[in-house]
């Protein structure tokens with residue numbers, strides 16, 4: 001027993017995993033997401049992180065590129081390294097409500113995002129798409145966002161399928177800096 005006031009030290013193996021042969025990857029950022037930490041309290045622009053982010057600096061908001069009507073940022077809860085989102089500045093939920101100019105720039109920035117990701121990370125493919133409505137899986141349904149998810153052969157192995165775990169080899173700040181540097185200036 002230690003004296004009062006001193007931290008009580010326990011051998012680390014008392015807190016280890018059970019005796020098995022399974023390696024564990026700790027992904028606490030997913031638990032934050034499951035816990036709903038960043039989930040807006042309602043669907044108003046005041047509660048919307050996508051409305052707040054463009055007012056701040058690019059590093060803080062993980063913004064990769066800014067256009068006239070749309071911007072691109074890294075997903076804070078990526079499915080894969082380099083998982084980007086392209087979205088309008090305007091707080092709009094439905095794809096059919098975009099203006100012609102927003103629609104065009106969203107498409108053009110999606111193409112640029114693919115080119116930049118190919119140049120930097122050489123993915124073998126992509127998943128592109130928008131979840132329209134919470135029922136369809138949108139985390140922030142009130143402000144539409146197009147996902148651009150680079151894919152590599154074998155990236156959907158047993159880890160995400162069975163373990164609900166993704167191994168992400170690079171910090172988001174480093175990914176953002178690399179993609180922002182590779183994004184063509186207009």
Ligand SMILES: [Zn+2]
Pocket residue numbers: 044045048049050051052090091092142143
């Ligand atoms: Zn918004």
